[in-house]
Amino acid sequence: MRQFEKSFTAQSADIDELGHVNNAVWVRWVQDLATAHWAAVATSEQVASYVWVVVRHEIDYAGNLKEGESLTGRTWVAEEAVGAKFDRYAEFAKDGRVIVRCRTTWAILDRANARPIRVPKAVVDRFA
Numbered sequence: 095m096r097q098f099e100k101s102f103t104a105q106s107a108d109i110d111e112l113g114h115v116n117n118a119v120w121v122r123w124v125q126d127l128a129t130a131h132w133a134a135v136a137t138s139e140q141v142a143s144y145v146w147v148v149v150r151h152e153i154d155y156a157g158n159l160k161e162g163e164s165l166t167g168r169t170w171v172a173e174e175a176v177g178a179k180f181d182r183y184a185e186f187a188k189d190g191r192v193i194v195r196c197r198t199t200w201a202i203l204d205r206a207n208a209r210p211i212r213v214p215k216a217v218v219d220r221f222a
Contacts, residue, residue: 098131103164114158124184124196127167135220150199157193171221175213
């Protein structure tokens, strides 16, 4: 299992009326983390041929972040692909403590026709 990490810092536009990162921002960060991982491990041919879309998000919040605070997001694919889909996991930790956990189901599409395809073994291998 190949893991990927990326840092995030809460900006003023990320903050809600309660003074912490808005839930919609967490969803954006999950997507940013996943797409950065894909860009880091995929070949240029794979990036040109395929696009990923989210089918489902499941997020657990155990803490939050205020403006100016930073954390590290970590993501990985731990299970085999099923047809066009696989689950990606993410954790966001501040000072070594995980404050947000996520499991997101992604589906792969053929970029040329925007239709789902079975996840190619060559793509699965990039995450192993």
